[in-house]
Amino acid sequence: MGGIGVVPARLRVGTGPTASVLHAIRTNGPATRDQIVVAVDLSPATVNRQVNALLEAKVIVERADLVDPGAIGRPKLPLTVDCDHYCVAGMHIGARRTALVIADLRGRTLYSHAIRTRDFSSSDPKAAIVRLCGQLRELADRFSGRRVLWGGAALGGAVDADTGVIDHPILHWQGQPLGAELAEALGVPVSVSEHVQAMAAAELILSGAMVRGQSGLFFYARETVGMAMxxxxxxHQPQHGAGTIAGLTVTPGVLADEPVAALQSVIGTAAMKAAGARLGVEPDAGIIADERARVLGNAVAAMRDVVNPDEVVVAGHAFAAHPHGLAPVQAAFDEATAIPRPLEITPTCFGAHVPEAAAIAVALSAVYADPLAVVQ
Known part of the structure; x- marks a missing residue:
């Protein structure tokens, strides 16, 4: 993994011995070596080798200060992720807001900066991308005491994971070399990912869950909609790029004049304002909020019936904006799904910060998949 360039994002929980030990420490830590052996399917000797290698690489650290002073016998030093020597840099380019973020190896945000996307989106996409990458570099330079290991970018639209070339239809960017520009600015390897896939990766690798269901559905809705499995x-990262549910047919009710419409056309801010104008009410009126919740619940149910996942996680302002939270979405989902097994829709654990988490996950996924190779 040495050198500088674009590397396809590895959006998964690491399975090798070193990755497994690091995952156990991240999710169970502080953890002793004996506790790690119990958590992973590895021999004590193998765990010791991986722990020693991670200690030498400064990826983890022994915490003598966490030993119980009243413990009997030889103390066993707890291990935690070393959050002082390294960091990663990431960006999430959204339709309305772009986030630049620096995070430590635990995934904790050290610094973040939000920009209104329209403030830099211009008729010159290349200049806008160069400016963004330069700003992220400036943020990383504020942490000169840490070594930046990897860079990550997440955004809507089409992403070529191998080259980092992106198309962003809403911003009218086409064929832009985001990955190459980011690698040049940061001076480290980078990965670029479709943003809903990156959000799903954040739930997998940053949420702190040691064990999750075997299958999951991640659903995002704000100004755009997206789904990842x-x-x-x-x-799941399809070979030819992420699919789309933007055109999923829904019955919009008061959200549109037509009896059927495309999902993405009826859940964003513009659709809410248009519905309010037609009805003579505010865009956030109850009748509009209820209808959007119904549409979203029905859409999630339709995809659940196709995939039948073990869990469903949702994110985005469209899900969070209703005064009663997810309850109306859940009610619509329960009524619409054809599968009798009850399934509770779960909100993302990152709340409004899920775009930042997505950018961090893209960068940290490489570190977590093969930490020693990245550090060395």
Whole structure:
């Protein structure tokens, strides 16, 4: 993994011995070596080798200060992720807001900066991308005491994971070399991912869950809609790029004049304002909020019936904006799904910060998949 350039994002929980030990420490830590052996399917000798290698690489650290002073016998030093020597840099380019973020190896945000996307989106996409990458570099330079290991970018639209070339239809960017520009600015390897897949990766690798369901469905709705699937600790990344549910047919009710419409056309801010104008009410009126919740619940149910996942996680302002939270979405989902097994829709654990988490996950996924190779 040495050198500088674009590397396809590895959006999965690491499975090698070193990755497994690091995952156990991240999710169970502080953890002793004996506790790690119990958590992973590895021999004590193998765990010791991986721990020693991670200690030498400064990826983890022994915490003598966490030993119980009243413990009997030889103390066993707890291990935690070393959050002082390294960091990663990431960006999430959204339709309305772009986030630049620096995070430590635990995934904790050290610094973040939000920009209104329209403030830099211009008729010159290349200049806008160069400016963004330069700003992220400036943020990383504020942490000169840490070594930047990897860079990550997440955004809507089409992403060529191998080259980092992106198309962003809403911003009218086409064929832009985001990955190459980011690698040049940061001076480290980078990965670029479709943003809903990256959000699903954040739930997998940053949420702190040691064990998740074998399959999952991640659903995002704000100004755009998107869906990602996870299987056995890995985000499904189709060979020819992410699919789309933007055109999923829904019955919009008061959200549109037509009896049927495309999902993405009826859930964003513009659709809410248009519905309010037609009805003579505010865009956030109850009748509009209820209808959007119904449409979203029905859409999630339709995709659940196709995939039948073990869990469903949702994110985005369209899900969070209703005064009663997810309850109306859940009610619509329960009524619409054809599968009798009850399934509770779960909100993302990152709340409004899920775009930042997505950018961090893209960068940290490489570190977590093969930490020693990245550090060395």
């Amino acid at each position: 996870t299987f056995a600790g890995e985000v």
